[in-house]
Amino acid sequence: MNAIEILGLEKIYNAGFWRKRSKRALRPLTLAVDDGEIFGFLGPNGAGKTTTLKILMGLVFPTAGTARILGMELDDPRMKAQIGFLPEQPYFYDHLTARELLKYYGQLSGVDPKQLSRKVDAALEQVKLSNSANLQLRKFSKGMLQRAGIAQAILHDPKVVFLDEPMSGLDPMGRREVRNLIEDLKANGKTVFFSTHILSDAEALCDRVAIINQGELRGIGAVPELTASVHGKVEIVWQGAAVPTGIRSMGAQCHSAGDTTRLILPEENQDTALEALRRERLRLISVVPVRTSLEDYFVAQLGTAAKSEVVSSELVTDGHNRLSKQ
Numbered sequence: 001m002n003a004i005e006i007l008g009l010e011k012i013y014n015a016g017f018w019r020k021r022s023k024r025a026l027r028p029l030t031l032a033v034d035d036g037e038i039f040g041f042l043g044p045n046g047a048g049k050t051t052t053l054k055i056l057m058g059l060v061f062p063t064a065g066t067a068r069i070l071g072m073e074l075d076d077p078r079m080k081a082q083i084g085f086l087p088e089q090p091y092f093y094d095h096l097t098a099r100e101l102l103k104y105y106g107q108l109s110g111v112d113p114k115q116l117s118r119k120v121d122a123a124l125e126q127v128k129l130s131n132s133a134n135l136q137l138r139k140f141s142k143g144m145l146q147r148a149g150i151a152q153a154i155l156h157d158p159k160v161v162f163l164d165e166p167m168s169g170l171d172p173m174g175r176r177e178v179r180n181l182i183e184d185l186k187a188n189g190k191t192v193f194f195s196t197h198i199l200s201d202a203e204a205l206c207d208r209v210a211i212i213n214q215g216e217l218r219g220i221g222a223v224p225e226l227t228a229s230v231h232g233k234v235e236i237v238w239q240g241a242a243v244p245t246g247i248r249s250m251g252a253q254c255h256s257a258g259d260t261t262r263l264i265l266p267e268e269n270q271d272t273a274l275e276a277l278r279r280e281r282l283r284l285i286s287v288v289p290v291r292t293s294l295e296d297y298f299v300a301q302l303g304t305a306a307k308s309e310v311v312s313s314e315l316v317t318d319g320h321n322r323l324s325k326q
């Protein structure tokens with residue numbers, strides 16, 4: 001069964017002082033997410049990810065199209081009781097402790113008062129915050145806050161969990177903790193739909209991903225299926241710092257370090273490059289196929305402009321969405 005069906009969703013925002021400037025955030029977007037899947041929703045800044053999530057949550061209305069969650073319409077209260085949501089930049093009252101915050105959200109989402117304490121403890125345990133349950137949120141690190149946000153999204157044991165940029169601003173350990181949490185949710189039979197810029201996390205976690213750009217779907221499928229469509233590359237390493245002219249004219253980038261030179265080039269140029277090395281009597285060390293990553297697919301789909309807006313495996317965003325090298 002489809003946990004989520006998005007059917008021709010369109011969104012035009014009317015912006016500007018007189019609301020005369022219109023911004024098309026989603027051009028008919030159609031996709032479906034299976035029950036029990038971890039589904040990654042990827043795209044550069046401004047692609048329409050948060051807009052899609054807000055429409056699914058009923059926080060903004062679509063200009064056209066519709067969507068169903070668990071087979072129910074977006075305004076159906078029975079459906080709302082079965083979903084959880086972590087917004088992109090959640091704001092929590094920071095004088096509350098984690099336990100008080102969860103009790104507050106539990107009451108809002110209609111958790112049975114008799115079960116509230118038990119559910120709060122279970123959620124804190126699941127996100128590994130039991131030891132900080134009575135600490136005020138203003139003393140929490142960014143990673144702990146994000147986990148508190150996820151605890152609030154799963155407290156009422158929803159079937160489908162929506163997370164908008166759950167790894168944003170986290171260090172590698174924090175990202176791993178959130179990844180583990182998402183995997184636990186799947187193991188407990190939940191469907192998880194999350195947006196991210198961090199492609200390596202999506203690659204490690206997702207059963208399927210969708211890539212959107214400027215409100216349009218640009219690719220959808222399992223990561224190996226998507227990456228198979230990208231032309232492969234090979235890495236050639238040889239001894240010495242000399243680079244044959246035949247290789248230079250291919251426009252490939254070489255990197256010499258110590259007594260070896262390393263070259264990465266498209267598979268179809270491999271024979272020509274090896275021939276050039278042989279002619280110059282350079283000693284070949286290795287020829288290894290380079291695994292095509294989701295980032296390669298992303299760049300192939302969206303072009304290099306978009307690449308600067310997503311985060312590769314060595315880059316993360318800090319709390320202010322600035323990119324920084326790890």
Ligand SMILES: Nc1ncnc2c1ncn2[C@@H]1O[C@H](COP(=O)(O)OP(=O)(O)OP(=O)(O)O)[C@@H](O)[C@H]1O
Binds near residue numbers: 013043048049050
């Ligand atoms: N309330 C609004 N009024 C006007 N335009 C908006 C509004 N919200 C979003 N937009 C525009 O709609 C487009 C999609 O925005 P959205 O926030 O959905 O993108 P996103 O994929 O979540 O981006 P990011 O990765 O930066 O979070 C952007 O061009 C944005 O400027």
Ligand SMILES: [Mg+2]
Binds near residue numbers: 049050164
């Ligand atoms: Mg967003």
